[in-house]
Amino acid sequence: MAVFQLQQQWVDLISALFREEFLDSQFTQLQQLQDESNPDFVVEVVTLFFEDSERLLNDLCSTLHQRVVDFKKADAHVHQLKGSSASIGAQRVKNVCVSFRNCCEEGNLEGCLACLQQVKHEYTLLKSKLEALFALEQQIVAAGGSLPTM
Amino acid sequence: MNKSIAFASAGHDVRASLAGISGLIKLCYDVVSLDSDLARNLDQMNSCVEKLLGILNSVLDISKVEAGKMHLEEVEFNVAQAIEESVDIFHIVALAKGLEVIWDPCDFSVLLSSNVRGDCLRFKQILDNLLSNAVKFTSEGHIVVRAWVRNANSKYSELTSVQNCKFFDIFGGISKCFQNTEDNSQKESHDVIHHIGGDKEFIFEVDDTGMGIPTEKRASVFENYVQVKDSNLGYEGTGLGLGIVQSFVRLMGGDIIIQDKEPGERGSCFRFNIYLKSSEISSDNTEVEDSDLQKGPRSYSLHSASSKSWLKLQSNIQNMSTSQGINVDGISCLLLINGVETKKILQTWMGSLGIKLVFFQQLENLYEIMKKITQNYSNSSSSEPSLESANDEFSSHRDDNRHVLPLSLKDVFKRSGSRRSHKYLLFILDLSSGNLQEWISFLDYLRKRIHHFYQYKVVCLYDFSTSTFPVSCDLMLRKPLHGSRIHKILSLMREFGQKDGESVVLSHIVEVPRISSEIETKSLLNSSSHKPEILLQNFHEKLPLVGMNILLVEDTDVLRMVATNFLLRSGATVKSVDNGLQALNVVKMSLQEANSVSTGGSKCFPFDFILMDCQMPIMDGFEATRCIRNVEKQYGLHIPIFALTAYAESDEAEKVRLAGMDFHLIKPIKISKLLEAIKLVIKN
Numbered sequence: 001m002a003v004f005q006l007q008q009q010w011v012d013l014i015s016a017l018f019r020e021e022f023l024d025s026q027f028t029q030l031q032q033l034q035d036e037s038n039p040d041f042v043v044e045v046v047t048l049f050f051e052d053s054e055r056l057l058n059d060l061c062s063t064l065h066q067r068v069v070d071f072k073k074a075d076a077h078v079h080q081l082k083g084s085s086a087s088i089g090a091q092r093v094k095n096v097c098v099s100f101r102n103c104c105e106e107g108n109l110e111g112c113l114a115c116l117q118q119v120k121h122e123y124t125l126l127k128s129k130l131e132a133l134f135a136l137e138q139q140i141v142a143a144g145g146s147l148p149t150m
Numbered sequence: 151m152n153k154s155i156a157f158a159s160a161g162h163d164v165r166a167s168l169a170g171i172s173g174l175i176k177l178c179y180d181v182v183s184l185d186s187d188l189a190r191n192l193d194q195m196n197s198c199v200e201k202l203l204g205i206l207n208s209v210l211d212i213s214k215v216e217a218g219k220m221h222l223e224e225v226e227f228n229v230a231q232a233i234e235e236s237v238d239i240f241h242i243v244a245l246a247k248g249l250e251v252i253w254d255p256c257d258f259s260v261l262l263s264s265n266v267r268g269d270c271l272r273f274k275q276i277l278d279n280l281l282s283n284a285v286k287f288t289s290e291g292h293i294v295v296r297a298w299v300r301n302a303n304s305k306y307s308e309l310t311s312v313q314n315c316k317f318f319d320i321f322g323g324i325s326k327c328f329q330n331t332e333d334n335s336q337k338e339s340h341d342v343i344h345h346i347g348g349d350k351e352f353i354f355e356v357d358d359t360g361m362g363i364p365t366e367k368r369a370s371v372f373e374n375y376v377q378v379k380d381s382n383l384g385y386e387g388t389g390l391g392l393g394i395v396q397s398f399v400r401l402m403g404g405d406i407i408i409q410d411k412e413p414g415e416r417g418s419c420f421r422f423n424i425y426l427k428s429s430e431i432s433s434d435n436t437e438v439e440d441s442d443l444q445k446g447p448r449s450y451s452l453h454s455a456s457s458k459s460w461l462k463l464q465s466n467i468q469n470m471s472t473s474q475g476i477n478v479d480g481i482s483c484l485l486l487i488n489g490v491e492t493k494k495i496l497q498t499w500m501g502s503l504g505i506k507l508v509f510f511q512q513l514e515n516l517y518e519i520m521k522k523i524t525q526n527y528s529n530s531s532s533s534e535p536s537l538e539s540a541n542d543e544f545s546s547h548r549d550d551n552r553h554v555l556p557l558s559l560k561d562v563f564k565r566s567g568s569r570r571s572h573k574y575l576l577f578i579l580d581l582s583s584g585n586l587q588e589w590i591s592f593l594d595y596l597r598k599r600i601h602h603f604y605q606y607k608v609v610c611l612y613d614f615s616t617s618t619f620p621v622s623c624d625l626m627l628r629k630p631l632h633g634s635r636i637h638k639i640l641s642l643m644r645e646f647g648q649k650d651g652e653s654v655v656l657s658h659i660v661e662v663p664r665i666s667s668e669i670e671t672k673s674l675l676n677s678s679s680h681k682p683e684i685l686l687q688n689f690h691e692k693l694p695l696v697g698m699n700i701l702l703v704e705d706t707d708v709l710r711m712v713a714t715n716f717l718l719r720s721g722a723t724v725k726s727v728d729n730g731l732q733a734l735n736v737v738k739m740s741l742q743e744a745n746s747v748s749t750g751g752s753k754c755f756p757f758d759f760i761l762m763d764c765q766m767p768i769m770d771g772f773e774a775t776r777c778i779r780n781v782e783k784q785y786g787l788h789i790p791i792f793a794l795t796a797y798a799e800s801d802e803a804e805k806v807r808l809a810g811m812d813f814h815l816i817k818p819i820k821i822s823k824l825l826e827a828i829k830l831v832i833k834n
Contacts, residue, residue, distance in 0.1 A: 008587050026818055033715050041715060049708045079765060083796055084708035087818040146594065 003145035010136045010147065013129070022126050027089030043134055049088050053123055056081045057116075064112055074112060075104040081119070092122045153213070161210045165203070172199050208394055215397040222401055226429055227270035229297070229352065230261050234634060236274055237295055240281045241630045249285065250292040250489040253632040258499070259299040261637075263350055266426040272398045273424070277354070279395045280420050284358040288417065291359030292491045300351045349428040355409070359417040368408045372396045399424060480574055481643060482506045486516060487580040487611065492631055496578075499636065505576075513588055520599070575606035576643065580629070582612070593623065607642055694825055696721030699756055703733040703774065704763040704794065713761070713819055720821055725757070729766045730774030737778050741785055755782075759790040759828070761819075762811065764802075772809040779810040790831045794819065 017023045034041040056077050063074045082097035096119040103111035137147060175196050182188045214220045237253045244251040255261055277295070284293045363371055372392050399406045399422045406422035483505050487493065493509060500507055510516050577596075581589060593608065608623035611631060625642050627635045700717055704710040705728045717724045727733050740756050760778075764771035775791055782789055793806045793814035806814040813827040 004587060004591050007590065011587065029716075029820075030712065033719050038715070045708060045711055045715075048711055052706070052708050076765070079796065080706050083706050083817055086796070087706075087709045087712045146590075 003140060003143045006136060006140045006143065007145055007147070010133070010140060013133055013136065017129060017133070021091050022129060024089045024091040026087065030088060043137075045088055046130055046134075049084055049090070050127060052084050053081060053093075057120060057123065060116055064109070064116060069109055069112075071104045071107050071112075075101060078104060090123075090126055093119060093126060096122055157210065157213050161206055164206055168199055168203055168206070172196065175199070212394055212397070215394070215401070220397070220401060222269040223271065224267050224427075225270050226265065226267050227273075228264045229266055229273075229426070230255075230264040230634065232270060232274055233260075233277065233295060233297060234632060236277045236281060237630065237632065238628070240278075240285055240293070244285050244293065247285070247289065249288055249290065250491055250630075251281070251285070251295075252292070252489065252491050252495065252630045253295045253297070254491065254495050255499075255632070255636070256296050256298045260297040260352070263299050263428050265429040266350070266352075267429055268402070268424075268426040272402070276395050276398050276422070276424075277356075279392070280356040283392070284356055284360065284418070288358045288360030291417070292489070293356065293358040294491050296355040296357065298353055300353070301349070349426075351404070351423055351425055353421065353423040355419055355421045357409075357411075357417065357419040359415075361418075362411075362416055363408060363418050371408070372406070395422075402426075481576055482508065482574065483576040483578060484508050484510065484516065484519075485578045486510045486513065486583065487578060487631070488583055489630075496631070496636075513583075513592060516592070517595070520595070575604045576639075577606060577608045578611065578631075578639070579608065579623075580611045582629075607645065609639060609642065694720050694821065698722040698758045700724050701733065701736060701757045701760045702726040703728070703730065703760065703766070703771070705729055705766040706763075709763075709817065716819060716821060730762075730769030730771055733760070733762065733774050734769070734777050734781070737789070738781055741781065741787075745785060755785075755787055755789055757789065759792060759831070761792050761794055761815075763794045763817075764806075765796075771811075772805060775809045775811050790828075792824070792827055 014023075018027075030042050030045060060074060060077045060081075063070060063077065078097050078100045082094055082101065085093040085097060096115060100112065100115035100119060103115055140147060175192050178192055179189070182192065211220065233253050237251055241251040281293065281295070372395075396406050402424035404423035404425060406420060409419040409421045411417065411419055483500060485493070485496065485507060487496075487509075497507055508519075510519075579589070589610075596606065596608070607625070609625045609627060610623045611627050611629050625638060627638060695717060698721075700722050702710065702713055702717070702724055704713060704726065710726050710728065714724050714726050725736070727736055737760075744756055762771040762775060766774075769777075771793060775793075778789065778791070790813075791811045793809075793811040794817050795802050795806070795814055796817050803814060812831055815823055815827060
């Protein structure tokens with residue numbers, strides 16, 4: 001496929017991500033940090049985020065399924081998840097974390113489980129979209145094109 | 151007399167209430183999130199307040215002028231800059247109507263004697279008033295502001311003969327000395343000071359293609375409260391404007407008239423002159439031969455000017471360019487821009503410098519030309535292809551008011567007789583014609599192909615409506631293209647020929663827009679009430695933290711990585727650890743190391759400050775800070791510690807303070823907030 005069309009797709013995809021509030025301005029800040037001396041910065045940070053999040057989600061799952069639920073522990077996990085999602089601009093994930101923390105503080109198990117479902121859902125969505133974005137970027141670079149610099 | 155006292159005190163009260171509202175709005179901003187509807191409502195409330203203040207001040211001004219109590223301020227300011235600021239603002243408003251608003255520097259005399267002393271505010275009020283009317287009453291076409299300068303003691307400095315009488319009315323006291331010269335004999339004009347000691351006469355025109363004002367209504371237009379109500383479309387406006395404008399202009403020693411336009415041209419042209427003291431070392435250059443610039447029926451435009459002023463234009467521009475050491479030999483300019491008047495202006499000044507210009511309507515044509523050129527270049531090694539200029543075409547079309555015709559492809563490849571080689575290409579591209587991807591591909595194409603044959607530079611024009619992804623080019627200029635931006639293009643051209651075989655520099659030089667694009671109408675008073683939005687960081691501010699050593703304490707990997715990179719990017723050196731205990735150990739060790747060698751005197755600490763996350767395993771931020779404070783007492787130091795929290799709640803602030811931290815920042819870190827915090831700490 002022509003580089004031009006790939007670039008067009010990239011622009012469309014990323015505009016949709018911002019428009020649908022998957023990402024916010026913090027992500028733009030990350031993009032600005034990427035340059036020739038640091039060409040894979042965004043991918044690296046996001047990959048780190050994926051690893052972190054999957055670990056946290058697993059921990060949350062097991063914490064919430066204990067016989068006696070330790071809400072403080074769950075809260076600490078969610079706090080971490082909220083922090084890292086905010087730092088890469090994962091807006092929707094972060095927003096769910098906010099409600100999630102409220103449920104933890106109230107000791108509301110049902111609410112927590114519902115939030116866990118939701119946050120998993122949002123995370124999975126975001127992950128697949130970002131992976132598609134990075135795949136496009138690789139294709140563009142491989143075809144000799146360049147990404148719009150921030 | 152009583153009326154004016156009543157006005158004054160009522161005005162004072164109204165102003166006080168408005169100030170109250172404005173202050174309360176500012177307070178509201180603090181508790182509102184900037185993206186919300188509430189914030190937008192507050193913005194609108196703010197602009198209403200400012201509008202009210204503007205109207206109030208206009209009303210008070212009128213009464214002052216009528217009572218003969220108006221005083222002019224005297225400040226140093228730059229005329230060209232003032233014009234630019236006003237035109238820029240109206241450019242945005244006019245863009246929505248599809249109008250072109252631009253400032254035409256004519257013979258460039260304004261740029262040469264731009265620094266003056268005078269009443270900047272009132273001058274801008276005059277200009278804004280005229281521009282606002284022009285925009286209001288024009289639905290298509292363009293609005294051009296023209297300006298030029300003369301030395302004030304020239305014989306033809308009066309616009310109308312009525313001016314003398316009115317002028318002396320206002321300044322009754324001073325005029326007594328000049329009673330005997332009330333006749334308009336021009337022989338004695340050099341004895342009479344037509345102005346308040348000003349050195350230069352500035353003449354301005356605001357020319358639009360709008361509704362126009364019928365001849366019989368022209369005189370009454372300047373009376374306050376009268377509005378020309380010819381059409382049944384009901385244009386809004388208090389009509390206060392032109393009366394005030396006339397008063398101010400007269401106060402500044404000049405007058406304002408409505409020029410006749412050429413037959414067949416629609417719209418109105420307001421011409422006014424004022425006198426300002428020049429703060430520049432004057433030279434003979436700025437004097438323009440006056441015979442053509444007389445008060446004549448036609449408005450000033452180059453194509454009807456005599457050859458003398460054409461020469462004047464050329465010499466002014468030559469002065470500007472050679473003083474900057476620009477060699478314009480061999481430069482060709484390819485332009486893809488909109489705007490009839492813009493094209494005319496560029497053609498005038500670049501053409502007079504000897505640069506060949508070629509205008510394009512569409513990107514495809516540009517591509518074709520570039521392809522053909524490179525083909526020709528590689529085919530014939532002996533002679534170089536040349537771009538035939540529009541210059542020769544222009545001279546025969548000078549009397550034609552229409553814009554420069556785009557050239558046919560054949561013209562471009564005519565081998566000109568001159569031996570001049572066109573080694574340099576200057577591209578001026580308007581980003582709003584065409585979409586982003588097309589531009590990116592075109593610039594890529596240039597980089598890959600053209601780069602081998604020519605040195606070239608790219609200037610991109612943008613405005614608030616173009617996408618905010620900047621493309622890689624040599625210079626990005628905000629539209630409209632006038633004044634100081636033209637200067638920037640001149641300096642860019644200077645770079646041609648300085649380094650041979652340089653490839654395109656990919657850095658962006660972004661001009662900081664002076665206003666935010668959200669302003670609809672300008673406040674006449676507070677031009678600085680809205681903070682300008684900066685698209686990209688100014689180059690000099692790219693490394694605000696350079697030279698600083700920072701200790702970062704953060705347990706979440708992602709956050710640590712992002713924060714570290716931010717700080718590194720800003721020029722700092724960063725050491726990161728992932729919990730409070732480690733931080734404490736690092737602090738202890740570095741204090742010991744750094745101070746074991748010192749022989750008394752000041753103790754030092756290798757880190758300028760610490761960024762401390764609050765929630766961490768093993769030892770959290772608060773605990774770590776408390777311990778660090780204990781340790782540093784031994785050395786008599788106070789290390790600035792900034793807390794990083796995810797909360798915005800007030801009790802968090804209390805905890806932070808109790809633990810001994812200096813400031814707290816909310817995650818994720820914004821460099822601007824960090825800089826503010828640093829400044830605060832340094833102050834203490």
